[in-house]
Amino acid sequence: MTSGTGSAGGTSGTGGTGGTETSGSGDIVRTLELLWDTGRRPSRGPKPGLTLDRIVEAAVHVADTEGLEALSMRRVATELGTGAMSLYRYVPGKAELLDLMLDRVQRPGDPAQLGDGGWRSALEAMARATLALYRRHPWLLRINQSRPLLGPSALDGLEAVLSRIRPMGLTDSELVSAVVMVDGYVVGAARTQVYQEEAERKSGQTTAEFYAAQAPFLEKIMATGRYPVLASLAEDTWSPDFDHFEFGLQRILDGLEVLVERRRGEATARPAR
Template identity: 45%
Template sequence: MTAKDDVQRRALELLWKDARRPARGPQRGLTAERIVAAAIALVEADGLAALSMRRVAQELGVGPASLYTYLPGKAELEALMLDAVALDDTLPHEWPGDWRAKTEAWARSDWEGFRKRPWVLQLVATTPFPGPNTIRWLDSALRALEGTGLTEAEKMAVVESVDAYVRGQARLSLDSHEPSTAEATERDAILAGLIDFSAYPALLATLQAGVAPYAADRFEFGLQRLLDGITTLLTPHP
């Protein structure tokens, strides 16, 4: 078994078994849930780069060794952190409306969640350990598609496609700088003096129509077109 396999096994056992209680010597008042909550608060205040077992122990007022009594290491802590924030107040299938309304609702909710907690996007890419909350969310998202006539494979593909779209747009939004109105005006004035837009007729026509680049709600436009495409899958199904 490789070191990576060992981390995965320990993380999954922590998530799915009642293995969060130490075998001996527990710190009074300390629990895995408190450790995870302190780690999340630390990351939301200072960013993911600040996360370490030593720093979390400092926030809790205990020695680092106390944390290792409850959690094997940082990778397992990150897995528990992700699962702790995997659910919103409303599960996908609990939103009102038909399959499309439910899917729109959970997509928008996740979009806002990722923008509020960008560290989640960073951890999702490196900590693929599904816990109870993650699996509950996936089950609920699939339930939102019940009655559509889609095959089970199509349902999973829909959920994965919408989820991938939301994550991708959230990353793009967080990585890009949204200029202020003053910044955009100054930039456009500079570009107007530097670029001969007649060399770019399609773009020129768009600009002359009063459309500014990247001014539209890209997330909502893309989400609606993605759902439009999914709707075509329903046509052959009664």
């Protein structure tokens, strides 16, 4: 469930990279109580103003600014100007905190962002919002989200997108699969973009400079005739101006459109009872 509009929400199982942390690895029941605000609340703590919301917000800030590797109960406590033990009055530990963070960053935006042009515009908006989410919170790519806990943000987002795409005329399982497919594509594209930017920061070398450094050697290789197709490609084939993300997204939606039209044709041809 990873979308700026919350729309890819029910698909977090496709998200992440099998990285340094795993969602759903804490106390499942207690985490769900915290997500849905149905469990016990802590008595007033020693630090006035400390709340679960503030703890989650501080944790997200730490992950955004310092990376997921910096996240710990002690580091979040320092961010809040309190002791680590005071945080345990609100959340059992780091594993549960991580699930609260995941749900927090997925909070749906304005439902109107999904557009009013039918299922295709809704999935397009969902995909772009999900990509933007990963760009804002790159640490999401370090989390194995194969077993997500379904909090309010995740389900709100999934409800929003499914309500928009239900007119596709697919089965319920196919509708969910369509969302999963788009979300999985976006996660892969986001990983490429975020990791590329990370490489640029760490190396001090832009991607264009990186490939330019290889150009003289590759020109010699191409001249050998070993790779005739590659050698025949236009010079602007690898231009950074080409939007690979949008190209791939539109082709996925084209494929879904073929299926939608086929189902409509089958429904029309089916004899009335």
